[in-house]
Amino acid sequence: xxxxxxxxxxxxxxxxxxxxxxxxxxxxxxxxxxxxxxxxxxxxxxxxxxxxxxxxxxxxxxxxxxxxxxxxxxxxxxxxxxxxxxxxxxxxxxxxxxxxxxxxxxxxxxxxxxxxxxxxxxxxxxxxxxxxxxxxxxxxxxxxxxxxxxxxxxxxxxxxxxxxxxxxxxxxxxxxxxxxxxxxxxxxxxxxxxxxxxxxxxxxxxxxxxxxxxxxxxxxxxxxxxxxxxxxxxxxxxxxxxxxxxxxxxxxxxxxxxxxxxxxxxxxxxxxxxxxxxxxxxxxxxxxxxxxxxxxx
Numbered sequence: 619x620x621x622x623x624x625x626x627x628x629x630x631x632x633x634x635x636x637x638x639x640x641x642x643x644x645x646x647x648x649x650x651x652x653x654x655x656x657x658x659x660x661x662x663x664x665x666x667x668x669x670x671x672x673x674x675x676x677x678x679x680x681x682x683x684x685x686x687x688x689x690x691x692x693x694x695x696x697x698x699x700x701x702x703x704x705x706x707x708x709x710x711x712x713x714x715x716x717x718x719x720x721x722x723x724x725x726x727x728x729x730x731x732x733x734x735x736x737x738x739x740x741x742x743x744x745x746x747x748x749x750x751x752x753x754x755x756x757x758x759x760x761x762x763x764x765x766x767x768x769x770x771x772x773x774x775x776x777x778x779x780x781x782x783x784x785x786x787x788x789x790x791x792x793x794x795x796x797x798x799x800x801x802x803x804x805x806x807x808x809x810x811x812x813x814x815x816x817x818x819x820x821x822x823x824x825x826x827x828x829x830x831x832x833x834x835x836x837x838x839x840x841x842x843x844x845x846x847x848x849x850x851x852x853x854x855x856x857x858x859x860x861x862x863x864x865x866x867x868x869x870x871x872x873x874x875x876x877x878x879x880x881x882x883x884x885x886x887x888x889x890x891x892x893x894x895x896x897x898x899x900x901x902x903x904x905x906x907x908x909x910x911x912x913x914x915x
Contacts, residue, residue: 649810649854649871650695651842656771658840659693660814661782666693691866697858698816698837702865703827708834710864717807717836720759722854722873723747724847728765731790735778737764738793738818744800751849759808759854760800763844764790766812770842778819791818794825801833808856810838810871841871851875 651657657666666689673683692698697718700707725747731737739762748754766789769776778788790813800806809816809830816837817826830837838856853874859867 645875647843647846647852647873647875649841649843649873650869651770651840653687653689653694653868657689657694658771658773658776658814659690661777661779661784661787663690663693665689689868691861691864691868692839695840695842695869695871696838696866697856697869698827698831698839698866699858699864700831700834700836701863702831702837703824704831704834707831708836710858710861710867713836713858718856718858720757720807720854721755721850722759722761722852723751723754723850724761724763724844726763726849727790728763731764731766735788735790736818736820737790739791739796740793741796741799744796747849754800754804754806755850756805757807758804759810760806761838761841761844761847761854762790762792762809762811763847764812765845766790767842767844770840777814787814787819789813789815789819791821792816792826794829797826797829801829801835806835808836808838808854810841810854810856812841812844813839815839838869838871847873848875 653666654668655666659665667687669686669688671684671686673685675681692702697710697713699710699713701709725739725743727737727739727743730743744754754760766776774780776789779786790811792809792811797809800809813819815821815824815827816830816839817824827837854871855874856869856871858864858869861867
């Protein structure tokens with residue numbers, strides 16, 4: 619009986635962590651904004667246009683519709699191909715499929731961005747994330763969450779201006795030193811952000827674009843609904859329009875929670891157990907061991 623009691627006491631904290639973990643059911647999250655007349659484009663770009671060619675019943679009595687679309691490559695939820703800022707980089711049709719799918723993490727700097735619309739993700743933010751969640755996984759997709767989706771599709775608040783004057787742009791981005799840190803210290807395949815650009819709005823040299831794309835690391839911009847994602851434990855799929863020679867293009871992005879998400883959350887929970895709980899576990903273990911020794915003696 620004592621053996622059963624002690625085993626139950628040892629297992630109790632883990633059982634509680636499993637109970638608090640997210641359910642193992644499959645879950646899909648849309649990370650794209652739909653394209654419409656409200657879609658936000660770079661101030662100098664051409665907005666999305668959806669023109670009716672035919673939408674009516676035919677002479678034979680069946681319904682038929684067909685439309686024409688036109689827009690700049692870089693607007694709405696879209697992919698930046700490396701050739702966008704790297705003459706020898708991949709164009710959209712040249713990006714390997716395995717670079718567009720992968721395990722992902724979310725780095726949340728929304729509290730800092732709320733205080734400073736020109737905030738740039740710093741290496742210290744990556745280090746803070748790793749202190750809480752472990753090292754950034756090999757070949758990961760990095761998503762940067764600034765909480766900027768709450769402003770979509772209000773161009774004035776999302777971009778900082780509703781004019782074509784790019785000097786008035788204000789929104790968060792990724793600092794060039796952070797891009798260098800990722801390239802030098804971690805192996806990543808794709809970077810995404812919930813603002814209009816990898817570089818912050820006031821950038822004029824687009825250094826972060828240039829640094830990442832020089833390494834053939836594509837970018838995702840205007841990524842939606844990041845608030846629904848955990849810090850890790852999910853897979854991202856990016857499906858850009860397959861444009862030959864394209865510097866980017868509209869992109870459908872979505873996420874899937876991995877089947878082992880419960881285990882990921884459990885491990886994180888175990889890592890974050892406070893000293894009291896660890897002490898209790900040690901005491902229970904010692905009690906169990908001593909009781910077995912006494913019984914044998």
